[in-house]
Amino acid sequence: MTDSASIPQILPQPTWLMDTDYTVIDKNAQAEKFEKDYVISIEYAVQVAKGTCCAFRADKQTCKNCPLENKWAASDGFPITFMGRDGVSYEFFGKLVKKEQNWMLEIRYIDKPFESEGKSMLTYLNEARESEQKRIARELHDGIAQSIYSLMLETRGLKWTPVEEHQQKLQAIDRHFADVLLEIKSLATELRPSIxxxxxxxxxxxxxxxxxxxxxxxxxxxxxxxxxxxxxxxxxxxxxxxxxxxxxxxxxxxxxxxxxxxxxxxxxxxxxxxxxxxxxxxxxxxxxxxxxxxxxxxxxxxxxxxxxxxxxxxxxxxxxxxxxxxxxx
CATH class of the missing domain: 3.30.565.10 (Histidine kinase-like ATPase, C-terminal domain)
Structure with missing residues (x-):
């Protein structure tokens, strides 16, 4: 094994060296110990590092509202969880960097396991639901409420509109009301499919x-x-x-x-x-x-x-x- 395809054993954190296809070609003693203590998937870690999934296996859109968002300060790494051999899920901080023609994956310990799997998932779900409620509230405020306000102004504006233009204005208001009704029905269908x-x-x-x-x-x-x-x-x-x-x-x-x-x-x-x-x-x-x-x-x-x-x-x-x-x- 050449120097370019090996890693120094003195590195303090569990470290894996991979080729361009992300196949492990070397690892240090800390990595070997890590694999004995935790259920680890290198492929999963690489997916998290590349952004194709995250600690909760969510897509990138979901990540915008991730409950871990404010928990990790470093921007050049990623949060990840692995299950210990004791059946408890533990949080870690990972980093994937290019080393010449190869890749190096480093996992840093964080001395705090999840308090319980159920509580962690419940917190995640509650935040997801809260995010959905915020989305609906935003649609009501930015969409329907603004449309109704616009209709109110259009209706009030009739008093200053010449009588001969009333019919044209009323037709425009009628179309606007139809659009608002369609928007309300669409939002209601999202909440409860009437079909x-x-x-x-x-x-x-x-x-x-x-x-x-x-x-x-x-x-x-x-x-x-x-x-x-x-x-x-x-x-x-x-x-x-x-x-x-x-x-x-x-x-x-x-x-x-x-x-x-x-x-x-x-x-x-x-x-x-x-x-x-x-x-x-x-x-x-x-x-x-x-x-x-x-x-x-x-x-x-x-x-x-x-x-x-x-x-x-x-x-x-x-x-x-x-x-x-x-x-x-």
Whole structure:
């Protein structure tokens, strides 16, 4: 091994040396000890360092509202978590730098484990929900409220408008009212899809699929096994929103142009499988990104559970299992 492909063993932090393909070619004694004490994935660490995922496996848009944002002062590194052999998740600070033709990954210890996995995830979810509430409030203030204020000014302005121009002004105000109404309906649909109440779960899913294929060209197959059973209003929303989110993730990240949605109505439970044959990813149930975390929490809210089957270049299968005793009307 040449000097350019080795690292000094005296480096105080766990350090790995990788080639241009991020394959480990050398590591120091501290790194070897680290691998004995913690469950580490070099590929995951590289993904976090490159910004393709983060400590919570969120996408870059989610990172804008990350609860870790004010926790890390250094701008040339990244926060990351690894699970210890004791089953507890610990926080670290990582750094990935170029060394001639190779890459060097350094992990720095932070002597503070998560107080508990549940509490950490709960804090993350609460902040995510708060961020969503702020987004809705901002849309109400910057969008609808401003439109109504504009309409108010237009209406008041009629008193100074010549009578012969009233008809034209009233038509413009009418169009403006229609736009505001459409904006309100759009926001209301985000909060609660009325189509579920109008036509039911399966037709609503079919309509969503048709609209998605028409707008994106993405092919989605819908398969229904067994006799459809009516869920509660809450159960319908959970399934519908989860399918929307899973298909959105498949569109963005799978690299393929096709996916499937299977609804299997069994005797005791509904199993919903959203699958694609795309790139897949490294699945770590202890470090879920916002999307998967959201899916899991939604399913848990109706007494169900989520399973994920994936791997690099192995496609992705997200399975949502909802028992009827929690979802039946």
């Amino acid at each position: 579920l109440d109008d036509v039911g779960l399966i037709p609503a899913i079919n309509q969503f699929v048709e609209q998605t294929m028409e707008m994106t060209g993405f092919i989605i197959h819908v398969i229904v096994d067994g006799d459809s059973i009516d869920l509660s209003s809450r159960g319908n929303v959970v399934i519908y929103r989860s399918i929307q989110e899973a298909i959105s993730n498949s569109l963005k990240y799978s690299g393929e142009n096709e996916a499937s949605i299977t609804l299997d109505f069994g005797q005791k439970e509904l199993r919903v499988t959203i699958a694609d044959e795309g790139k897949g990813f490294i699945y770590d149930p202890y470090h879920l990104g916002f999307g998967l975390l959201n899916l899991r929490e939604r399913t848990h809210s109706v007494g169900g559970k989520m399973e994920v089957e994936t791997g690099i270049e192995k496609g992705t299968r997200i399975i949502l299992i909802v028992p009827y005793k929690e979802g039946l009307t």
